[in-house]
Amino acid sequence: MLILLGINYKKIKHYIKILFYSGVFWVCMAILHLGSLNLEAFQSGKFNYPSANYLAMFISAYFSWSLLTTFFYFLIEKHPPAKGNLFWVLQFILVSLVWLLMVPIIRDFLTVHFMGGRSISLVKVIVNESPFLYVFNFFKTIMTYCACAGIFFYTRMHEEKLSSLRFQREAAQALERNSRYQLQALQAQLSPHFLFNSLNSISAMARNQESARIVKVVASLADLLRYAIEGSRQTQVLLSEELKFTKDYIALQSVRFDGCFTFNCNTNSLSPSVFCPPFCIQTLVENVFAHTEMVKANPIAINLTIEESNFSCLISVENSPVIPTDNEGAGTSLKNLRERLVLLYGPDARLDTYSDEHKFVVRILFSVGQVDD
CATH class of the missing domain: 3.30.565.10 (Histidine kinase-like ATPase, C-terminal domain)
Structure with a gap:
């Protein structure tokens, strides 16, 4: 599978690193979201600490977005957004539609796993999802893609700048060596x-x-x-x-x-x-x-x-x-x-x-x- 996707072992470490950092980001977002949900109850003195299972479910739901983040970054590296190439638009639309359908399924699975209860059919999970949540998750998907694209282009620009500086330094060193050789030949x-x-x-x-x-x-x-x-x-x-x-x-x-x-x-x-x-x-x-x-x-x-x-x-x-x-x-x-x-x-x-x-x-x-x- 990895060979079919064109990923070597060095790239695997690269994407694991992206998964780790994106996971840290989404876990922090989960903590902020959870804090905002309980802020009013905390101010009124009616705050109750959430259970360990609830925290695990909430954080796991947010952490799943790091999988999308990593996959988006992989697609952007393969087909960077460009004016003359609209294949990335088709990729984004297909991945976003699949992910929007996966979000309620993942949440239902985590709810059953951590909080107990009966699992319903996947079709009912998708149909019963609130339209507002679909729209909200779609905007989150767009922001995730834009963030990945921004990081990708910034990284590539930085690498090109370093490569240019490295080339200029090597050219200057070669010129200096050549000048020294000429100077030594003339002095000889x-x-x-x-x-x-x-x-x-x-x-x-x-x-x-x-x-x-x-x-x-x-x-x-x-x-x-x-x-x-x-x-x-x-x-x-x-x-x-x-x-x-x-x-x-x-x-x-x-x-x-x-x-x-x-x-x-x-x-x-x-x-x-x-x-x-x-x-x-x-x-x-x-x-x-x-x-x-x-x-x-x-x-x-x-x-x-x-x-x-x-x-x-x-x-x-x-x-x-x-x-x-x-x-x-x-x-x-x-x-x-x-x-x-x-x-x-x-x-x-x-x-x-x-x-x-x-x-x-x-x-x-x-x-x-x-x-x-």
């Missing part, structure tokens, strides 16, 4: 690139400088690599630490390109709690060395400017004059940095470049107040 390109350029610098110094100076530079390089390794594991670092790293990088390059460039740093008072992407300033400065020919006859002026406000941070690197090299693939490091900025700060983050025959300028803008991961 930085450390080898930086190490390659640094080793080239060491190689050049080894050919042209004394060994004592090489030892000092290697020690500085070790500090730079330590920061590079730590920075590659983070999505953000303190702006002050990134600036120090960039200055150390400039010091290393000054050994390789002695007399080929000058470096000026213009910053306002930096907040100690401002974060930025690792290697962001160093990437801007490194771009100058990667795509500009360094010659002593025409030294390059590199100007770094950091402007910090309550809401954003603007970092710009300008080099002049422009002496391009034959290096292919120019702009790859800036493209990677632009992608990192978007992943960290959203589409409002910017990386812009400007160039003319006299200078090349690259600026990055991102929001401040971010929390370090």
Whole structure:
């Protein structure tokens, strides 16, 4: 029978739960009804406590309505009320007619069982029922169906809302994971690139400088690599630490390109709690060395400017004059940095470049107040 109705064991527990809660409701209604019937007698002092059998009969009669409630809920789950589907109307009418005929039969059975007396035929029970009680029970049936429908639609709306929130949360988590993977992939390109350029610098110094100076530079390089390794594991670092790293990088390059460039740093008072992407300033400065020919006859002026406000941070690197090299693939490091900025700060983050025959300028803008991961 359960298989024919399409009910599994999980659903059985579901409907038992509905039967329990609806039973509690109808028992409470029975107590209220019984109290209202005896309120006048209680006020006049003629109140007599009902017998145990009478209470059991009264409560059992009301409790039987929980069976209708559970069955209504089952039908609503199978065929929810809908404008384009009127099958639920036919179901409601048929079930209501059957239930209206069952109510006097159930009451007669309970009366005979608890109060004694003779049972009469089912036809007489149905015919002798008061028309008022039929109308009253019909309105109770309508209210029961409406209550079940209201609970069903509220529950479904709540479940759909939870499902939507769960989907949005899973989508956001998937996007965050994807963004982190992209960010890690982009940052993984930085450390080898930086190490390659640094080793080239060491190689050049080894050919042209004394060994004592090489030892000092290697020690500085070790500090730079330590920061590079730590920075590659983070999505953000303190702006002050990134600036120090960039200055150390400039010091290393000054050994390789002695007399080929000058470096000026213009910053306002930096907040100690401002974060930025690792290697962001160093990437801007490194771009100058990667795509500009360094010659002593025409030294390059590199100007770094950091402007910090309550809401954003603007970092710009300008080099002049422009002496391009034959290096292919120019702009790859800036493209990677632009992608990192978007992943960290959203589409409002910017990386812009400007160039003319006299200078090349690259600026990055991102929001401040971010929390370090």
